[in-house]
Amino acid sequence: MLVAVEIDAHSVRRGDQLMIGGQTFTICDMTALPRNAKRLHFTGGETMTLTRTTTLWAARRTDPRRLPRR
Known part of the structure; x- marks a missing residue:
């Protein structure tokens, strides 16, 4: 199951999917x-630098059995 999550350099994970210019990129x-930034490497060979102040939305694959109950 894919869910939309807000990410920054601290919370980004491998496997997150970003939509940039209508194309999907998987980390x-x-x-x-330095300065708490991260360079993201995508499966197609592209790279992107995510600074500590950059906030993006990503699709993250989660297991619905592990989601907290409401």
Whole structure:
């Protein structure tokens, strides 16, 4: 199940999917940079730098059995 989550350099995870310019990019690896930034590596070979002040929306795959009950 995919859910929309707000991410920043602290909360981004491998496997998150970003929609940029109408294309979906899946994060396969990350590199820590100075000043709490991260360089995101996508499955297609592209990279993107996420600074500590950048906030984006991503799709994250979750297991519905592990979601908190309301």
